[in-house]
Amino acid sequence: MIKKRFNIENPSDFTSNRLSAIIIVGGDNVEELEIEFKNLIDYPVYDRLRNTYFKEAAVITQTNFYIDNTHEEIAAARIALRIRDTGDSLMMTLKVPQEVGIMEYHSKINPTMLDDEHINQHELPDNIRQQLESRGIDVDSLYIVGALSTERREIPYDGGLLVLDASHYLDTEDFELEYEVSDYESGLEKFEKFLFQQGIQSKKPLNKIQRFYARHKALTSKSLS
Secondary structure, three states, rough: OOEEOOOOHHHHHHOOOOOOOEEEOOOEEEEEEEEEEEEEEEEHHHHHHHHHOOOOOOOEEEEEEEEOOOOHHHHHHOOOOEEEOOOEEEEEEEEOOOOOEEEEEEEOOOOOHOOOOOOOHHOOOOOHHHHHHHHOOOOEEEEEEEEEEEEEEEEEEEEEEEEEEEEEOOOOOEOOOEEOOOOOOOHHHHHOOOOOOOOOOOOOOOHHHHHHHHHHHHHHHHHOO
């Protein structure tokens, strides 16, 4: 197992342009401490940024499939489990909030895992299974709750990675600006400065999975009323 501290001045040190304070690698399993800042924006701001800062950025399309069990124990534990499909590969990720940042446990998975709504517990990556079971979460009734698709653009910005997202899920779409960094304090200062310079109102959002579940709950409650 390798622990690597990245040098933010050298982009070649990063995997898939992701910025992390610490990353631990072991075979196909990866543990990553993610530090990022987010801000919801409206479409006019999204459109302006897309046609200025992100005009030359490649478009990355990805779909997140969110997972819980029939007792909703993952959501109740305030952690998140997803499978991300980028078109080239499938990655399962467990996201666990920390005092600073989010610890992410990644593992590549077999595409056949998406063939059925239910997740076979025997196909769970060991690193993710261990984290779930250590929290007393039942892994034999996992299923895919739903999906969220994102059109993403990324650019290097002041030692970090600036990300522009347009997300579509259920009957909803929203727009978000993210800043991924390796240091919390300096990253926060730079992100707040960028928002101020662009005249963007500070509006810290729920994360994507929280927004998905909030809308899912609202639609489910409406259909049952």
